[in-house]
Amino acid sequence: MKSSHFSIKEITATIAFNVRHPVLREGKPIESCHFSGDDLPTTFHLGYYIDQQLVGVVTLMKNNHAALQIDTAFQLRGMAVLSNFQKRGIGDALVKKAETMILARGGTLIWMNAREIAVQFYEKLGYEKFAKPFNIPKIGLHFVMKKSLSKSTTSG
Template sequence: MLQIRSISAEETYPLRQRVLRPHQALEACAYPHDTDETSFHAGCFFEDQLIGIGSIFREAQDGTTNRNIWRIRGMAVAPEQQGKGIGGRILTALIAYVTAQGQPGEIWCNGRITAKGFYERYGFQQLGEVFELPGIGPHVVMHRPIEV
């Protein structure tokens, strides 16, 4: 049975590295706002094994953190578990966390171009053009309002 629960930032690093940044050191998988008080990290477990992760924290596209704008980062599902709805369950948990804050605002992410359709299924829309993240690949900004 799958279980989604809150995990620490550090618990996300091995899966972030394995799925998203295999050519980088584990330490490079730490994001600037991982340990902020308002940040939330969701882990999906199957039989006590962490198989999917996602993180969300307060950060606008200009890097400021003083508005109700939330950024999703580090969405990853173990390759052998992909295509089973795990990413959707994690994304739903991240959206629910922000919605529970009870304030209007926005959620956004830099999504891989291959994940654009995934985010669209959850109400996200593309903002701007495709851009390249060096060493990682083509991305697009996806965003959606926070509905309270």
């Protein structure tokens, strides 16, 4: 494939459903893609476009984790990249852009409930497991992961 033009930009939750649905909620009603908090003013959604096609999404919500007690924490949710675009650095780029934007919004920590198959991906980006793993029926084992943010953790 020849060089493509890509961009990462803020999108709406509804636009994010276009990738969330086939990757995270396949076979379920489209309404299952809506997360509580999707429409809060402190929540933002990023889309990764190749040329004009949306191929990856991630949602960031200002949300504390009970075990953290940090008012400046954001939760990463709904990270998804279309299957035929995976393993190309798109997820890395989305997470790094999200970290930069969280810092700009006064956030100092990012956390998520990572599916077991995604733990290694997040560990490579500097995230660490904490709290006890838990199972979500029909989805699988999840690990709570976190990363403290500072200007030095998001550069380069």
